[in-house]
Amino acid sequence: MERPTPERRQEIFRACARCLNGHGPRRIPAELAALAAAAALAGDTGPDVYGKGGALEALERDVARLLGKPAAVFLPSGTMAQQIALRLHAETARCQRVAFHPTCHLEVHEQRAYSELHGLEAHLVGRRDRLLELADLEAVGEPLAALLLELPQRDLGGLLPSWAELSAQADWARRRGVALHLDGARLWECAPFYGKSYAELAAPFDSVYVSFYKALGGIAGALLAGSEALVAGARVWQRRHGGNLVSMYPYALSARVGLERLGKMAEYHERACRIAARWRSLAGVRVTPDPPHTNMFHVYVPVDGERLLDASVQLAELESVALITRTRACDVPGFCAVEVSIGDAAAAFDDDELETLMRRLLECAQAPGSATRK
Amino acid sequence: MERPTPERRQEIFRACARCLNGHGPRRIPAELAALAAAAALAGDTGPDVYGKGGALEALERDVARLLGKPAAVFLPSGTMAQQIALRLHAETARCQRVAFHPTCHLEVHEQRAYSELHGLEAHLVGRRDRLLELADLEAVGEPLAALLLELPQRDLGGLLPSWAELSAQADWARRRGVALHLDGARLWECAPFYGKSYAELAAPFDSVYVSFYKALGGIAGALLAGSEALVAGARVWQRRHGGNLVSMYPYALSARVGLERLGKMAEYHERACRIAARWRSLAGVRVTPDPPHTNMFHVYVPVDGERLLDASVQLAELESVALITRTRACDVPGFCAVEVSIGDAAAAFDDDELETLMRRLLECAQAPGSATRK
Helix, strand or coil, rough: CCCCCCHHHHHHCCCCCCCCCCCCCCHHHHHHHHHHHHHHHHHCCCCEEECCCCCHHHHHHHHHHCCCEEEEEEEECCHHHHHHHHHHHHHCCCCEEEEEEECCCHCCCCCCCCHCCCCEEEEECCCCCCCCCHHHHHCCCCCCCCEEECCEEECCCCCCCCCHHHHHHHHHHHHHEEEEEEECCHHHHHHHHCCCCCCHHHHCCCCCEECCCCCEEEEECCEEECCCHHHHHHHHHHHHHHCCCCCCCHHHHHHHHHHHHHHHHHHHHHHHHHHHHHHHCCCEEEEEEECCCCCCEEEECCCCHHHHHHHHHHHHHCCCCCCCCCEEEEECCCCCCEEEECCCHHHHHHHHHHHHHHHHHHHEEEEEEEEEEE | CCCCCCHHHHHHCCCEEEEEEECCCHHHHHHHHHHHHHHHHCCCCCCCCCEEEEHHHHHHHHHEEEEEECCCEECCCHHHHHHCCCCCCHHHHHHCEEEECCCCHHHCCCCCHHHHCCCCCCCCCCCCHHHHHHHCCCCCCCCCEEEHHHHHHEHCEEECHHHHHHHHHHHHHHHHHCEEEEEECHHHHHHHHCCCCCHHHHHHCCCCEEECCCCCCCCEEEEEEECCHHHHHHHHHHHHHCCCCCCHHHHHHHHHHHHHHHHHHHHHHHHHHHHHHHHHHHCCCEEECCCCCCCCEEEEECCHHHHHHHHHHHHHHHHEEECCCCCCCCCCCCCEEEEECCCCCHHHHHHHHHHHHHHHHHHHHHHHCCCCCC
16 A cells, blocks of 8 residues: 555645646745746835735725725735624624525634634524525524625535626615625636626625635735725724734735736636536536536546545656646545636646546546555 | 925835844845745745645744744734733633733734733733833732733833843742743844843743744744644634635745844844943933843933934935934923834944934934924
């Protein structure tokens, strides 16, 4: 049994000449040198100091405008941005209860900080296996301070509601006096599906969180946009959270560079659709959403996840290609799930090759004894 | 009245060829290029991902060892590090009350986050105008979860207690079952005063926060060191605070470069002592501590703060020297206070020149009509 450790596996994938997901592995020296060049080109205006000045303040101003909101604040993480937004809505409403989907980041990935740090109560609305629907909201009897909607919904493969459904939910919130918050961790990726500007997409929401990594490829960082009053309040909570760092220019500069990818979102989406169509044609493979709504989709593969990764390691060693680097177990025995996010890296493959590579992976993973290479 | 705005004033100072404080203004393109080179030299191990791997994990391990603690976690800010440490001590003690000096960062600069986010109660010990003393602690009747000590105490000019006094306070805490936390925002700067290793300085404390900017010159970032259990708990709260960023390698790399300045702390301290001695000899000027305990000291100058800054702007424009860039009002009328922190930049001056420049500033600020330059 010579299966590599998970860490070693990731090293093997990272060393590949080509990979499918995102923009490829980060090469830190080259990336920092590119940021240095970008900073020189923009004219060095000095560092931001505790949130003021430099590339940070310019970024806040420009992204607020892009989202059609009066103001915005850059924050180290979406975790911080969303807790702060919900806390502010709760204080305005004098109500501690906020609503979100059962797979919401706040429920799943933040160690219940909304409760532990902010004393908020969560009302989980809708079913884990599908998007929130208007009928789910209409069934809520309790008063709510805010409703969080995630566009697109990552845990459902980047699924999006129709604009009509979204508008109906926003109307419900307005009628009920419930503040509407947008978890836009992947908002940039939605524009091709809706065919709307970012300001139009953000318009129904009282507060909007967006991220600068994921499809934009920045190093880290988030932004919370909304009214002047909301953002002023957010700056106080930013300080309380320990998110008002003396300087964040590496993040602000990489976010600025990342925004140049906004023009590629339609291309990423189209490519995701083509790859999903090819892979769906393979025996037993399912994709969701089908076709993809954004640059991402989930693939359900009729093989054990560890076997699929073993096969992917073999492929990496033979071809220097990192096709699948992580899998998730499924409740259907013998199936695993894979998340695909298309960015710049996929351009190194054509569709035929990706179909062939995926077929090879499946055959290898399904072959007897494939999990125990000598 | 042609007094420049505060922003314009800082631009003028930033443009000077020489400055007194710290390591000089940040030149972002050069700084990022240097980090890129450092990353290449160290061998690119890839980014840290949510706190694991890369330069971040190596930094945590090495600084934990330097501080003689079993474990450490890198955090975006000291604000986050210290709240987390105190929250953990409070949970262990099942007591919400923590004690610190009235000028503690948590009391003065964090919008009372310890209460708003963590439900902690502050017991302020000691007098605002002097260091905490054992007698202050002995007067505390209530149960305490933790005591925070700041070494050196910034708002008192970087004042340090004797090692005997510090040990007595640590003994008091141990006897009372009170956890001892070190606010070591400027701990690196203390070593010359005590003549002890960082592990010896950290030994009396259950948790230690250190910073990577200030005298080290990193971009931002902090570290919390302590037992394995404390650090494991801190990682949970780090996530709750929104401080578990997808990647922090720019900060980790700049911290690593900054640690190379540890060998210069004695030199910075000695230089601070020499400058303080020269300036103290000028009419009406007082310095504290006298002599300085670290690389920093506060200067009390018998002129109005705005006039002193006007004079400093004049000097900047004539000589391209930024000597004093900020002042603080004092309760004694006609006095202002200036904080001096010596780093690499001061090496561009000799002591005679610094005495002459300070005398010129005072004369200019004291001259009639000096505040209204034509």
